[in-house]
Amino acid sequence: MRRLFLRALERSASSGAFAFVFADGERFEQGAAPWEFVAHFKTEAALADCVRRGSLGFGEAYMQGNIEVEGDLQHLVRVGQAMAHSGFRPGFLEIARFVLGSLLRRNTLSGSRRNIATHYDLGNDFYARFLDPQMQYTCAYFEVPEDSLEQAQLNKMDLVCRKLGLKPGQEIVEAGCGWGGLALHAATHYGVRVTSYNISKEQIAWARERALALGVGPEQVEYRLEDYRSIPKLGKRFDHFVSVGMLEHVGRENYRRFFDLIHRVTRPEGRALVHSIGRSYPSRIDAWLERYIFPGAYIPSLGEITASLESPGRLWQVSDVENLRLHYAVTLDHWAARLEAHVAEIVEQHGEEFVRMFRLYLRSAAAGFRWGGLQLYQLVLEMQPGDGPPCTRHAMLHHEAAGKPLLAPVRKAPAPYER
Amino acid sequence: MRRLFLRALERSASSGAFAFVFADGERFEQGAAPWEFVAHFKTEAALADCVRRGSLGFGEAYMQGNIEVEGDLQHLVRVGQAMAHSGFRPGFLEIARFVLGSLLRRNTLSGSRRNIATHYDLGNDFYARFLDPQMQYTCAYFEVPEDSLEQAQLNKMDLVCRKLGLKPGQEIVEAGCGWGGLALHAATHYGVRVTSYNISKEQIAWARERALALGVGPEQVEYRLEDYRSIPKLGKRFDHFVSVGMLEHVGRENYRRFFDLIHRVTRPEGRALVHSIGRSYPSRIDAWLERYIFPGAYIPSLGEITASLESPGRLWQVSDVENLRLHYAVTLDHWAARLEAHVAEIVEQHGEEFVRMFRLYLRSAAAGFRWGGLQLYQLVLEMQPGDGPPCTRHAMLHHEAAGKPLLAPVRKAPAPYER
Numbered sequence: 122m123r124r125l126f127l128r129a130l131e132r133s134a135s136s137g138a139f140a141f142v143f144a145d146g147e148r149f150e151q152g153a154a155p156w157e158f159v160a161h162f163k164t165e166a167a168l169a170d171c172v173r174r175g176s177l178g179f180g181e182a183y184m185q186g187n188i189e190v191e192g193d194l195q196h197l198v199r200v201g202q203a204m205a206h207s208g209f210r211p212g213f214l215e216i217a218r219f220v221l222g223s224l225l226r227r228n229t230l231s232g233s234r235r236n237i238a239t240h241y242d243l244g245n246d247f248y249a250r251f252l253d254p255q256m257q258y259t260c261a262y263f264e265v266p267e268d269s270l271e272q273a274q275l276n277k278m279d280l281v282c283r284k285l286g287l288k289p290g291q292e293i294v295e296a297g298c299g300w301g302g303l304a305l306h307a308a309t310h311y312g313v314r315v316t317s318y319n320i321s322k323e324q325i326a327w328a329r330e331r332a333l334a335l336g337v338g339p340e341q342v343e344y345r346l347e348d349y350r351s352i353p354k355l356g357k358r359f360d361h362f363v364s365v366g367m368l369e370h371v372g373r374e375n376y377r378r379f380f381d382l383i384h385r386v387t388r389p390e391g392r393a394l395v396h397s398i399g400r401s402y403p404s405r406i407d408a409w410l411e412r413y414i415f416p417g418a419y420i421p422s423l424g425e426i427t428a429s430l431e432s433p434g435r436l437w438q439v440s441d442v443e444n445l446r447l448h449y450a451v452t453l454d455h456w457a458a459r460l461e462a463h464v465a466e467i468v469e470q471h472g473e474e475f476v477r478m479f480r481l482y483l484r485s486a487a488a489g490f491r492w493g494g495l496q497l498y499q500l501v502l503e504m505q506p507g508d509g510p511p512c513t514r515h516a517m518l519h520h521e522a523a524g525k526p527l528l529a530p531v532r533k534a535p536a537p538y539e540r
Numbered sequence: 541m542r543r544l545f546l547r548a549l550e551r552s553a554s555s556g557a558f559a560f561v562f563a564d565g566e567r568f569e570q571g572a573a574p575w576e577f578v579a580h581f582k583t584e585a586a587l588a589d590c591v592r593r594g595s596l597g598f599g600e601a602y603m604q605g606n607i608e609v610e611g612d613l614q615h616l617v618r619v620g621q622a623m624a625h626s627g628f629r630p631g632f633l634e635i636a637r638f639v640l641g642s643l644l645r646r647n648t649l650s651g652s653r654r655n656i657a658t659h660y661d662l663g664n665d666f667y668a669r670f671l672d673p674q675m676q677y678t679c680a681y682f683e684v685p686e687d688s689l690e691q692a693q694l695n696k697m698d699l700v701c702r703k704l705g706l707k708p709g710q711e712i713v714e715a716g717c718g719w720g721g722l723a724l725h726a727a728t729h730y731g732v733r734v735t736s737y738n739i740s741k742e743q744i745a746w747a748r749e750r751a752l753a754l755g756v757g758p759e760q761v762e763y764r765l766e767d768y769r770s771i772p773k774l775g776k777r778f779d780h781f782v783s784v785g786m787l788e789h790v791g792r793e794n795y796r797r798f799f800d801l802i803h804r805v806t807r808p809e810g811r812a813l814v815h816s817i818g819r820s821y822p823s824r825i826d827a828w829l830e831r832y833i834f835p836g837a838y839i840p841s842l843g844e845i846t847a848s849l850e851s852p853g854r855l856w857q858v859s860d861v862e863n864l865r866l867h868y869a870v871t872l873d874h875w876a877a878r879l880e881a882h883v884a885e886i887v888e889q890h891g892e893e894f895v896r897m898f899r900l901y902l903r904s905a906a907a908g909f910r911w912g913g914l915q916l917y918q919l920v921l922e923m924q925p926g927d928g929p930p931c932t933r934h935a936m937l938h939h940e941a942a943g944k945p946l947l948a949p950v951r952k953a954p955a956p957y958e959r
Contacts, residue, residue: 438913439863
């Protein structure tokens with residue numbers, strides 16, 4: 122096993138300084154201290170798990186404490202990704218088991234409810250420990266690297282609102298609203314009315330409570346505990362459609378239906394913004410991540426997204442795509458640091474294995490965005506071509522304050538070309 | 541014929557005020573004066589041509605003067621597009637003839653040379669009559685609608701250079717350089733060395749002459765009269781790859797090869813910028829356009845572009861996509877206005893039919909970008925994922941003047957959020 126492992130490590134030609142310590146104390150080192158990480162296989166079985174079952178084996182061994190890591194876990198994941206990339210993969214049986222498992226977790230209406238509850242109903246208190254006060258659980262936008270997480274999440278919400286070109290009085294529909302922060306931000310800062318869909322009970326309850334506390338009534342923001350596939354039942358069209366961090370849960374087999382729905386429920390003059398994790402090329406989601414964190418999830422390539430929205434005779438267009446992958450890496454750094462700052466309470470409430478699982482998820486996602494081909498795409502769609510003056514990106518991000526006081530000041534970005 | 545035509549017109553539900561006048565003087569009007577256009581069918585055959593052979597029949601009848609149009613031709617094209625869209629299409633025989641024709645014009649190495657010569661070797665004097673002084677024959681970038689064509693073409697070149705993040709001393713390779721303006725701009729304003737490929741003899745001759753006149757030697761810009769497929773023969777890698785307005789001529793069957801080539805000839809730390817006309821959904825190019833203007837051309841959808849660059853195990857990424865379709869519509873307005881300003885000389889040199897052909901091409905393209913689902917995509921690719929501070933669009937467009945004097949001042953864009 123050790124020989125197999127070390128040979129795969131060599132083949133991967135991973136850079137960096139790191140060390141592996143095996144159960145009998147034997148040590149493999151690459152480079153010299155300071156180490157990016159030192160990984161200890163506490164048992165021979167843990168090593169065998171990694172070799173035989175790839176990321177699923179590694180993830181389970183790590184969760185159970187049979188692998189201990191000093192230093193930043195993301196560097197270990199980087200090395201693991203490089204090994205997988207150079208052909209170190211779980212065998213056929215493990216893949217078959219994974220495919221069968223994910224079929225069981227398909228995103229039918231009830232399947233989606235189960236899949237979403239698994240992750241998003243872990244308890245609002247838990248999420249509040251590492252998220253920002255608006256409970257934004259998607260990629261933030263760091264205008265400058267020094268932005269706090271709070272500021273960067275406000276930036277992200279403004280970025281989304283501005284790309285949509287929100288105007289006071291417009292009606293917006295949101296598919297997958299998390300804890301409702303974006304809807305609240307859009308309603309209170311941009312004067313729009315938002316109807317938000319989510320099938321996570323815990324999130325919707327929290328969102329409603331917060332809106333109530335802030336005096337925002339359902340005539341401004343309406344949170345609906347319903348699947349996004351119910352939006353057409355309202356029998357109306359909205360000015361704009363927005364979905365931030367939900368496409369990952371839609372499932373590849375539903376993409377055409379998802380985009381057809383957007384086209385159907387948005388007015389011809391409107392826009393849609395879809396914000397989703399993506400990847401460099403079509404591929405299955407990591408087996409450990411699908412099993413333990415996001416059951417039923419699928420991460421699309423940009424080609425899969427754009428090809429699914431194209432339809433003969435349909436004259437709508439992608440007018441903008443921005444890739445925020447490094448913003449997500451930094452967002453995940455912030456979340457992980459906050460998790461560690463509260464690790465004692467979380468262990469007490471959820472147990473050691475849960476914390477190890479969550480830590481591995483946050484650090485492996487950061488590694489994926491930095492080095493592993495994970496992307497974060499924000500697509501803007503215009504429902505139909507239309508004439509008008511050519512749009513620039515400066516114009517796209519322009520917003521007149523609409524005469525309404527803002528809850529928080531919208532930050533002025535520095536002038537372009539000047540940093 | 542007339543009944544068929546009018547029924548299709550009704551089905552298309554086209555908006556606007558316009559009139560058709562038939563050969564016997566009968567007149568069909570929609571709306572009221574002032575008319576967007578009044579189209580005269582001078583012969584019954586011209587009408588039959590449109591009904592039986594779609595855009596190819598219309599285009600030929602217009603070129604021959606059997607259809608006359610008062611007002612802006614683009615509105616007539618808009619109505620024609622709407623008719624085609626609602627099912628008014630040439631019959632099977634016409635489609636088969638078109639498909640056979642385009643097979644004959646495939647982009648093999650010699651086929652590409654023939655196809656490119658057909659359009660780009662029409663004579664530099666002719667193009668100089670309606671293009672800007674830099675002879676930019678691709679979409680300009682209007683920072684403000686009032687920008688002159690000259691300014692907007694400079695803006696476009698700066699936009700491309702800045703998206704690539706050019707740094708002094710870097711080596712750039714360009715596939716399809718037109719009259720060489722971008723290479724010259726990048727070399728003289730950004731201090732890079734450019735190797736540019738083009739198979740149009742006329743364009744390369746003009747480019748070399750201009751570089752010579754400006755004192756830019758082949759150590760700064762080298763123009764090669766060669767197919768882009770020869771780039772790998774140099775046996776080296778470049779810092780960045782750029783291709784503005786050539787993908788349209790690559791042919792769908794060569795996309796994978798095109799993107800493989802980019803990946804092979806660009807350094808891992810580098811970027812590529814691909815600027816191409818696109819369309820809302822995969823579809824053949826207009827038959828008239830392929831026959832008379834761009835033999836062998838194919839206009840891809842964004843899905844076709846992005847799917848062709850994705851390849852299992854290849855960790856590169858699309859980091860940005862901007863759609864400049866309305867910028868192209870305005871660019872085409874400028875070109876058409878300049879063409880009309882010199883119409884007498886051009887008729888004298890090239891004949892009436894040629895001018896009518898070129899006018900129809902410029903106005904139908906403008907209509908396509910405004911209403912017909914034509915897009916202009918600028919894609920930025922990063923060759924491999926890498927860590928670093930998250931990039932913002934402000935940062936992407938940032939450029940320190942590199943200590944070199946600029947030939948023309950780089951315009952400061954207005955502050956974001958302020959217009």
